Amino acid sequence: MTERALVAPITILAIIAVVSALQIGAAVFAPVACALFIIAIVWPLQRNLQLFVPKLVALAAVVGMIVLAFFVVASITTWGFGRIGRSIIADSARFQVLYDQLAEWLEGHGIVVAGVWAEHFNVGWLVRILQGSAVRLNTMISFWIVVVVYVLLGLLDTEAAARNAKVALSPRSASILIDGSALTASKLRRYMVVRTLMSLVTGSMVWALSAAFGLRFAAEWGIIAFALNYIPFMGPFIATLLPTLYAFAQFGSPQSAIVIFAGLNVIQFVIGSYIEPRVAGYALAISPFVVLFSVFFWSFLWGVFGAFIGVPITIAVLTYCAQSPSTVWIARLMGSPAGSSEAQVQNVTQ
Incomplete structure (x- = not known):
């Protein structure tokens, strides 16, 4: 068997070993x-x-x-x-x-x-x-x-x-590590600012909707929506489902629960699918499939914390991939910027 034929099996075994180590440790x-x-x-x-x-x-x-x-x-x-x-x-x-x-x-x-x-x-x-x-x-x-x-x-x-x-390290490797770290840190800061602002908006609107319909614990539902919004996909779903179930229990009417469920979904859709992508901009553009996979993959490895940290880890990995010509195709494929210009890196490190 040639060396090239051995690359794929060895790579797969290495990935399995790394994933197992991350979960066990x-x-x-x-x-x-x-x-x-x-x-x-x-x-x-x-x-x-x-x-x-x-x-x-x-x-x-x-x-x-x-x-x-x-x-x-x-x-x-x-x-x-x-x-x-x-x-x-x-x-x-x-x-x-x-x-x-x-x-x-x-x-x-x-x-x-x-x-x-x-x-x-x-x-x-x-x-x-x-x-x-x-x-x-x-x-x-x-x-x-x-x-x-x-x-x-x-x-x-x-x-x-x-x-x-x-x-x-060699000058090239040191540059990739240092510039990649600086650019990654900049993107993570932007990610957290955008996520926090959108969480505040989501929590406020959930509170307003709950109060308008007379749902008990309106402020509490708003706080829960704010906290869970830091976890993409899974968090908004839970923040929508819980008050819907409570609304059914409080009002005893499936119609009221459905109306509240629809209103909460409209809030999550408008903020998550329309406002947030435009606020975050292209610098944080990642394929929705990759985002969802990151959330489930890291939650499988590390539980609730993994669901929160999964997207930032993906941002970091794709940013480092964009620094090297041999791996830039990964960043392009996953929807991350194709690369970072020297001007971008200089702006980040200043």
Whole structure:
């Protein structure tokens, strides 16, 4: 067998080995990926603060702002889910009756799967999921502590890493690494700004729609929509489905639930399919298929955090691919910019 014939099997085995390692070592790799993502976003702030105050003081200020941002987002999200979760637990008997009625109605219209699902689903099962959230919350806190430590050490070594790359690598390789990192960081910052703005708009509109229809916990639904909108495809779907189910339970009318469901979908469609792509621009253009695959692939490897970080990882990979003539075809195929001009890179690194 020739060497060329061996390339494909070896490549496939290497990909399988890397994917397996990422999944098995999620506790190690996921915090590192999150830390690199945060460093890419906050590094300009760290660099600018160092011009006016000592490096360690600037580092303490930046890390303090990161922790504060984590605390605020986690607090409001926990508050929203907690209020609705307590309401479901308190009214579990009524919700169970409504669900049984819905299952019976669906069976009467020939949807037999509802009966099968009813054997495995009940409100008690939902309550157990909500109660198990406390365990996942403790795990998440441990995860973020490790991330903050990585961010602290990474911000201290960012400049040294760039200098070491210039010494250890060839000029061409060092240029690809440093310029690719700068351009990737710029795109990730833009991605987060756009995603945050669109999440705020989505949350505000969900709150307004819920309040207009008299749905309980309108503010909480808006906060949940804001938080889940950071996860493409999956997040908006869940943020649409949950208030729809609650609307059916509250109003006891399928028509009201359908109207709210339609209104929420219009909001998600207009913002996600029309406004956001135009705000993000061509610099973040990725094939929708690739985005969806990234969300499911990384959620399979790393759970909920993987669903959030999947698209940023894809942006980073395609940006690095665009830096080299041998891999630029991957960036073009996936819908990323064909390459970055020297002017773009200089603007990013300034």
